[in-house]
Amino acid sequence: MGKKGSQEDQLRDIISNIEELNEGQTEFLQAVREVYNTLNPLLEEEPEWINKKILQRISEPERQIIFRVPWQDDDGEIHINRGYRVEFNSALGPYKGGLRFHPSVNLSIIKFLGFEQIFKNALTGKQIGGGKGGSDFNPKGRSDDEIMRFCQSFMTELYRHLGENRDIPAGDIGVGTREIGYLFGQYKRIANRYESGMITGKDPQWGGTLVRNEATGYGLAYFVREILNEQDDEIDGKTFVVSGSGNVAIYAIEKIEELGGTVIACSDSDGFVHDKDGIDIDLVKKIKQEERGRIKEYAEEKGVDFHDDKSIWTLECNIALPCATQNELQKEDAETLVKNGCKIVAEGANMPVTHDAYETLRDGDVLFGPGKAANAGGVAVSALEMHQNASMDSMTFEETDERLQEIMKTIHKTCSETAEEYGRKGDYASGANIAGFKKVSRAMIAQGLI
Template sequence: MIDEKLEPIFDDVVRRNPGEVEFHQAVREVLDSLGPVIAKNPDYAEQKIIQRICEPERQIIFRVPWSDDNGEVHINRGMRVEFNSALGPYKGGLRFHPSVNLGIVKFLGFEQIFKNALTSLPIGGGKGGADFDPKGRSDDEIMRFCQSFMLELHRHLGERTDVPAGDTGVGVREIGWLFGQYKRITNRYESGVLTGKGVEWGGALVRNEATGYGLVFFLEEMLASAGKTLDGRTVVVSGSGNVAVHAIEKAQQHGALVVACSDSSGFVHDPAGLQLDVLKDVKLSRRKRISVYADEVGSATFVERGNIWTLLCDVALPCATQNELTRRDAELLARNGCIAVAEGANMPCTPDAIQMFESAGVAFGPGKAANAGGVATSALEMQQNASRDSWTFEHTERRLAEIMVSIHRLCHERSEQYGTPGNLVHGANIAGFERVARAMSALGLV
């Protein structure tokens, strides 16, 4: 429960940001952990560090006009929330999806502050995107949209100012079009202004795999702290995008049997274990619905609009979208013997689902820690761009693993230090907040 001294702060956030329920949820979840920190560090209260963290440094909203292949003009809304730069340039992805609104971008940007802080790398927090739906659009239409989007956004970006990456609806292809337009407008080849680039033009090896791989590295540390391993465990993964697919890949490499994944149309269940090559071809190459996997693999079945969390598993990895896993789902997972849940997406578990996992003794890894591998590797990409260097896959993956182990250790230590041993939600919130708060305090009232 939130500390009574922090309740007025949360009430003020709700009042000042009406209707932004995802943002309210993200703020509440962090504030729930900070009572003991403020009691130990009263200067943070006097300097109003929490109030300042909850207010973005800058919110940019702009019009994105573009024309489709038939010449019809469309208008979308683009935005970038530059939330906190106490630790470094704003860093966070761009999301193209019809659900994008200011509240969602602010929730994602707020989470990004603490996630980035946990990496111990010099990056601040931000997020952006547009309510543009790339589904059903031609390559030329998506390219024209990206170019129009960057025509406005470019003036707010820079290697030492704000460095976006991809997110839902924005992959290597879209980053290429965005970077090409930025280069054309500015007449500068600033590789470090965007991350998630193609390897041939400034990208980092492992960046595509990083969030999914990092999730499994973090999961392994969670299990190891309880004297368990992933080897031989049955795993269910929601989603089938970049994060989910690479989480499946790394889990299989660690000896797990991954039996299911999903998209917005339903889920596939393959008791023999998902065939990664087919899944990658269907979802990442051909961009088809997940049902096509079941059409091509005889051992798999497709359940239209089904609930993937009804399946028996030892480990659940929600990698789809926010608030996808409810308390009822958590009860089902716990009752069916699930021992660990780690978030690959941003805030995919509702607050009451997390409470259910905690009360049932199910190990839980919050997204701001468990899925930090993507932004960590983006920061490693920035390092390579700054030094005009290129690292091997093995070196970059080793650095990623070291960062994820360090994040888990930091979260675990803070949970013990503040009286909630093993509660990685509290540990992550406290560790991330402390690092940002110390920097903000040192920089003065800015």
């Protein structure tokens, strides 16, 4: 058997061993396979990385913290939730990654998110490592006081592991500026210091950065713009379908429409609305952000179609942006998108496209923007917030947005050039994985056996 075959066998053995060590952690193993199965060209160039067991070291978190979170509701009933923080890799800097409060949270999901965060953070060019955390606590329907008590209990355990040069959490699903405020307040009380750089996603009035709410959605639109620019094309005149109606989806829609695109559909867990004339983003903001309502209310007010019996991906569009949750776009959805002439799919959520769906899109000549590149705008602006906190300075909305555009342009260029360098032109997923893995691995080797 030739050298290439032997190396491929070794890679399969490595993945198999990781699967045995993490049995049952479906999302995490999916993320590992998605990255490692694209690395053969890199490992051919740097075969010693297999002997130095870089793949095994990167896939094993430096630290996994699991703890109980007891709290009391407004009726006096005691609840127990589980908290997590996975400090995955600090080769490039302190651990950086969000906190997710959602009933679906478990160790597998936190590990998959943390693993993705390693490479996403590397692609930003900022000196930040990868981590993730959260709890199976569901903030939906809870009062401000209940959420405050939960956040205080959560931080009472986690605070000892955090710090601006150690681990810097941020927001994610279920964790916005309200929750960040409660978490920071408890940290400040226990640590007895005002360390604004220990958490990001803060309100701009007390240390946060402008554009943070918009960053992931805006960044996704900017990444799609760069894909189109490389094809000598533009967003103006294109039709989009965007799943979700949270922050990422809302601000992706807002920026796409500002750049001349037309978003014809968005969704929530109840179903999706189809507005052929283009989504009225101000109405979506009113319903979802101000009133905390459901997307079907948009259909009722506008007199457009609402569907709860089929997939949003059945709609014809030029570009599809899954911005809701992991594994929402399945193989059959990808087949429909290909059949309907979709040309680009870019991930606004983390791993919303299954591996089978990705292969279907690739085989159908659909350009694919992986989440670790396409949705890196959020952590990029978090890094800018850290910079502002360290310098005790601030930037205007326009200045921060300009920096975000530059970062997304650089990420796209890195992915595109790396893919071409390794014989996979146009394969942004391979480009992102190889570029991120290479940067982290070289730092690990330079720092010894860590």
